[in-house]
Amino acid sequence: MLPWKRVVRPLAALLLAAAALAVPTATGAHAAGAPSSGWNDYSCKPSADHPRPVVLVHGTFGNSVDNWLGLAPYLTHRDYCVFSLDYGQLDGVPFFHGLGPIEESAQQLDAFVGKVLAATGATKADIVGHSQGGMMPRHYLKFLGGADEVNALVGIAPNNHGTTLAGFTDLLPYFPGVGDLLTEATPALAQQVAGSDFLTRLNAGGDTVPGVRYTVIATRYDQVVTPYRSQYLSGPNVRNVLLQDLCPVDLSEHVAIGLIDRIAFHEVANALDPARARPTTCASAFS
Template identity: 35%
Template structure:
C-alpha cells in the first residue's frame, strides 16, 4: 500500500511527491513539436524521468496530450500506444503521443492491466486480461475512425500485450504494424520466466505466440537496457516482415536506457518513419540513461 506521501516509480523506486515536484520544477523539459496542418499543437515532454514520476501520479483515465482526441481524422492509420509494467498512459506517452499527434497521426492510448491494489497504475494484471482490454479499445478506434486496421506501438510489457492481442481470434487482420520498444520476447533475466502466455510458445517462436505474415514487425532495443535483459531477448525470429533494431548500431553515442526509450527522439522518429514509409535517417541524440 502506498501512503499519501510516497509513490512507486515504474520500476520499484520509491520517490517522494516533494522530490517529484522538485524534479518537475528543475528538470522538466517541455517543448513544442511542429503542428499538423489545421490541428492543435500539443505540448511535448522530453524528460523521461520527470514524465515517469509525475505521470504515474495522474488518474488512470487521463490521456497524454494528443491522445484519444474525439473526432480525430487522418489519412494515416490510427496508432494505439501500450505502456509498460507498473505504468499508466501518462507516464509512458507524454513524448510520443503529442509528437505523433502534432505530425498528423490519430493516437489512442489506455491504462490496461490494473490490479485491485494498484490504484492508477497498470501493467500488473494477467496479460490475457490486458490483451482483451486492448481488443475493446481497438474496436472503439476502428468504429470511430472508419479504419480497417491500427498500428500498435508497445513499450516493454506493452509489446508483449500487443502480440498477445494478435493471437486472439480475428485480431491479427486488424493490425498493420506492431512495434515494440525494449521488448522481452524471450523473457528477461531480471524478472524471470513469464508463464501467462496466450497461447503457449511453440518451438522456434517468441514467448508471445506465432508471428503473422500479414503484420510488419519492428523491435527496438538498447544495449544499455537494465530492465529487459539481456537486450538480445527482444529480437524476434528472422523473417521478411521482421526488423530488429539496436539503437547503438545507428547512434553509438546514445546511452538511452529502458525507461528512456519512449522519450528518445531517434526512437520516436524511427517509429514514425516506419509507419509512414519515410526512409530518411533520424538525427541521433543522447537519451535518458536509465
C-alpha cells in the same frame, strides 16, 4: 503469514520492475482524471498520408498518459491520430497498471482497438508499445484475431522472450513461495520471467503471425529486459533495430528509450510510414 505477504508483495513487484519500469509519479493531469492533451481525440480522422490510427500501449507500472508524454505529442504533431489505453489494472492500485494477467490485458487491447477503429472509420490500426506493451499485443495478434485489425506492431524495448534481470530471476528457486506469491499478487510480473508458461505458449510455433509488420527497437543499455537481444523477433516481416547502431553515443536505458528518446521516436515514425522513412542518426534527436 499475513505480515510476510505484506513485506514480500512490494519486494516481488520490485523484482521485475527494478525501479526502471516505473514511470515518473503520476502527473497532475492523470491524477485528476483530465483527458490527455492532443491525443485520445475520438473525432480525429486519419489523413491520406497516415490512414491508420496509432494505439499506444504502456509498459508494466505505466499508464495511458505518463508513459506517452513524449511520443504521443511527437506523433500527433506529425498528423497521426493517436490513442492510448490503460490495461492490466489491479484493485486498489491506482495509476500503476500493466500488472494483471497478460491474457486479460490482451482482451482489453482487443476491445480498445475495436473502439478506435469504429470511431475513426479505419480498417486497421498500428500499435506502438513499450516494454510489456510491445509484447502483450502479440497475444492479441496470435490468439484473439488481432492480425485482421493491425497492420504493424512496433515494440520499444519489448519483453518478447522474457527477462532474466541480468540473472536475478535465477534466484527465485532459492526463495520458496516467492514465485507463487509473485503469480498471485502481480500476475504480469511472473509471466514476464524468461521461461514462463505464458511466454512459452506465446512463442510456440514462431514469433510472428502473417500479415503484420514487426519492428523491435532495443538499447544495449537495457537493464530490465535482459539480455537485450532477447527482445528481438524472428520471422518474416521483422526488423530488429539496435539504438546504438543508429547513434553510438545514445545512452538510453529501458525507461528513457520509451519516454524521452527522440532518436527512438524517429525510428518509430519510420516504422509507421516506411514509404517515407528517413535515415535515423544522432541528429534525429533534434528533428
